[in-house]
Amino acid sequence: MAEQQQNKYAKIVWTVTEDNFFKDEIILEFHSFVRIISGEMRVVQAERSYTFGAGDTLLFPRNQLSAVIKRPKDGRPYKAIVLGLTTDRLKEFYTTNKIETIHPIQYGTKKFDRHPLLDGFFASLSSFFDLQDELPEPIASLKMQEAVSILRALDKTVDGLLADFSQPGKINLADFMEKHYMFNMPMEKFGYLTGRSLSTFHRDFKKVFYTSPQRWLTKKRLDLAHYQLTEKKKKPVDVYLEAGFENLSHFSFAFKKQFGYAPTSLI
Incomplete structure (x- = not known):
């Protein structure tokens, strides 16, 4: 059984999978910033496969075809916090934040090492699920800006991906x-x-x-x-x-x- 609790303004999702495994084929409409709390996730893409576990932080690019298999591990169900970096919010961010250098776009899934900035950020997101009401829009906007700012601080090439708003063109x-x-x-x-x-x-x-x-x-x-x-x-x-x-x-x-x-x- 897979359960999700979502905040509509911030696109913040708390996802729990208690089955032996849960598989989904996904094409994300927007980039997703993910912290795995427990369990294991295997991601199969065209060029390679990845296995992620508790404590891992990931950035999934949009419009990338992936098979995602989620499993419990060490007696704990798969749990994760997901923040959707929507195109509208990214456009808003980049109208007020200058891109210094555009690096070649890296479309693969990005994994980040443990870092105090990441730990503090996802801890703050987890507390929002205790709210009885929706997270106010101004705070949701600030959390998205914080997420992008952290990503830019940890990965100098990430602007090439996040600031690319093109749609798929006709390919071979x-x-x-x-x-x-x-x-x-x-x-x-x-x-x-x-x-x-x-x-x-x-x-x-x-x-x-x-x-x-x-x-x-x-x-x-x-x-x-x-x-x-x-x-x-x-x-x-x-x-x-x-x-x-x-x-x-x-x-x-x-x-x-x-x-x-x-x-x-x-x-």
């Missing part, structure tokens, strides 16, 4: 899909991230791959799972989520239909 469809096929997202999302409407996405996809997106995605995911089982010697329960399947039974059925034998026979 084949390259994108080969890197992101394991993400179980609606076709509309794949279209958006490649700079296409849904109808254009389907049309361009068939021109490039000579089949439908769903058939191509299923085959690619099963091939990935087969490789993980045979070459990496992983178990089906450790493979199906990262290969883009929603549950183990669906994965096992599709795998047997494709290869003629159950994934458990490879253990």
Whole structure:
């Protein structure tokens, strides 16, 4: 079970997951500043995977496709505080704060070492969840400015990411899909991230791959799972989520239909 408590003005979320695991495929509308309180979070992206635990502080860029798996650890559920750095608030911040140098944009997830500035900031956020009423808008605005100021103090390259307000443009469809096929997202999302409407996405996809997106995605995911089982010697329960399947039974059925034998026979 995953629970969330949110402050609407500040986009501050207290999230708790008490299940053995909780998986979600996400494309964030805005950058998210996260402190993990307990439990473990595994983030799978196109180029690499990350595992984060209690005490870690992260910055997730917007418009980046990720599979997020949250698990309890050491007898404690997954808990985290999330602050959304919305585009409107960032635009407001950068109209009054000068950018000294624009560094190349680093789109990957950023992890920050423990620091008194971070500890104090997230401690202040956690206290807001005891409020009976909404956090007043002026205070919410100040907390967002504080967050960005801390990020800028700890990472001199972060302005390149936070001050980039562009939307995804039309990109090479084949390259994108080969890197992101394991993400179980609606076709509309794949279209958006490649700079296409849904109808254009389907049309361009068939021109490039000579089949439908769903058939191509299923085959690619099963091939990935087969490789993980045979070459990496992983178990089906450790493979199906990262290969883009929603549950183990669906994965096992599709795998047997494709290869003629159950994934458990490879253990």
